[in-house]
Amino acid sequence: MRKLTIDLNAVAKNLTAIRTLVGPNVKVMGVVKADAYGHGMIQVARKLEAEGIDFLGTADLNEALTLRAAGISTRILSWLHDPEDDFIAALKHNIDLAVSSNDQLYRIQKAAKSTGKTARIHIKVDTGLGRNGVTVHELEELLSNIKLAVADGVVVTSGIFSHLSSTGAIEDLAQIAKFDEALALASSHGFEFEVRHLTASDGTLSYPQAHYDMVRCGIALYGLSPFSDNRAKEFGLTPVMCAEAKVVQTKRVPAGSGVSYGYLYHTDRETTLALVPVGYAEGLPRNATGKAKVCINGTLYTIQSRIAMDQFVVDVGDASVSPGDRVVIFGDCGPSADDLADAAETINYEIVTRIGSRLNRVYLGAIEESSN
Ligand SMILES: *Cc1c(COP(=O)(O)O)cnc(C)c1O
Secondary structure, eight states, X not given: OEEEEEEHHHHHHHHHHHHHHHOTTSEEEEEOHHHHHHTOHHXXXXXXXXXXXXXXXXXXXXXXXXXXXXXXXXXXXEOOOOTTOOOHHHHHTTEEEEEOSHHHHHHHHXXXXXXXXOEEEEEXXXXXXXSSSEEHHHHHHHHXXXXXXXXXXXXXXXXXXXXXXXSOHHHHHHHHHHXXXXXXXXXXXXXXXXXXXXXXXXXXXXXXXXXXXXXEESTXXXXXXXXXXXXXXXXXXXXXXXXXXXXXXEEEEOTTOEESGGGXXXXXXXXXXXXXXXXXXXXXXXXXXXXXXXXXXXXXXXXXXXXXXSOEEEXXXXXXXXXXXXXXXXXXXXXXXXXXXHHTTSOHHHHHHXXXXXXXXXXXXXXXXOOO
16 A cells, blocks of 8 residues: 555666766766665665666765675775774675775774785875775775784775765865875875766766766655756756655545544545545655645645644645556656655655555566676
């Protein structure tokens, strides 16, 4: 009665759009953290691998290991490490690792020695976001430690990267300049990198001068704009996810009927109420009550009464709506993930990432598990 359709062919199309934008000399990393922003990490990764993606990106090492366990052999970079991670499993499974501190470098070196593997690292530089990475100021010390590890044969420097704050052009351009400073410093120490990378989807669309050797795209691959402006189509992106349900009950009620918890809504005439089995447990934000619209039989209706855990009710007036009719929460008929995000005063990223487990996932264009 609840369905989440994930069109992996749209993921492939969005990858093509990104490749066209960045040109043939820039690699693309498909970011599949957080279950591919709720789209299904393994299914999305298999599709991207079939499309020849250069790299996959995950936040946690566990996500990267889950991909390997599913047979994904594409290069994977993981960047948000547990302070206790010993990195042995990471090296056994050929995961590229971000290095944000001397301590992480030390633990990676130890793992490399104990496994006999050479670790592929990407130096993470904090150019102004204030999250992980070393500041340009601390970079010199990290570089000298890395030099020793490289000389020891336990580490190769595959990459160097940073991440923008997306505050505005002035702040982003200052970060780009900081990144160039870090690159110059590394190069003055004799470092060369296979991939220098800075931009996520927003920077990739905004700053063609900052693509370097690779871009890291998440939200754009899922067909959504990284800006809160509902402009995905303008960028040639196709939404991947469609959330829908069926009307499970309808009833005629008189004028003056209170509807759902707290009676935020009273009918002002005799009318038909339609019950839809989707609530905040499905990721329909409770605070979108009174603002979110859904589409039933081609007509948009605002959810006026309180969104509950499992269900909501819409007043459909005298329209002919019956149990079994399709209700689009967001997707291919009117409301977009951006519209729902606006209604809930959040961003499209949060909408797609928080879809609950009770929706039945249906994949279009899925790639079968590889046999190797
Ligand atoms: C999540 C993330 C990305 C992808 O961001 P989008 O805005 O979804 O493209 C890229 N790089 C890093 C470091 C991230 O954490």
